[in-house]
Amino acid sequence: MSTDAERALVAVFDTPVATHLMQFATTLGYRVTLADPDLTDTQIDGHTDIVVTDHDRPELGAVLRDALNSPARWIGVMGNMRHAGPHVAALRALNVPEDEIARVHRPVGLNIGSKTPAEIALATLAGLIADRNGRPGGFFQTP
Structure with missing residues (x-):
């Protein structure tokens, strides 16, 4: 388990969600960074x-390719499960292997x-x- 001093979060792309993500993560003791583009x-x-x-x-494909080439602990992209993830096609177009594509979490949270x-x-932070x-995650089920 990481200590608070070790936890880091990189929010990619300057969006309203990224703003809240960074605020909440800072409160929770994460070292935060915004990466855009x-x-x-x-x-x-x-x-x-x-x-x-x-x-x-x-830039989605290139950003995720670079993330997959980094030592990051966890990588995720926001999205709705009712729609195909555009990150898959973007990564395939960059010849990223399927086992690497599978490391990208979607949806997140x-x-x-x-x-x-x-x-x-x-x-997402939860x-x-x-x-x-x-x-x-989620609630405990009572017997």
């Missing part, structure tokens, strides 16, 4: 979680019915914390 000059280590906050950007940017950010702590 790419990961150039972004400090990424094995304690870094990368969250791409816009799946419609033309806990399924709490988030609608607003703040709710999406909260669900999912990251659960993952860091080896927990599935």
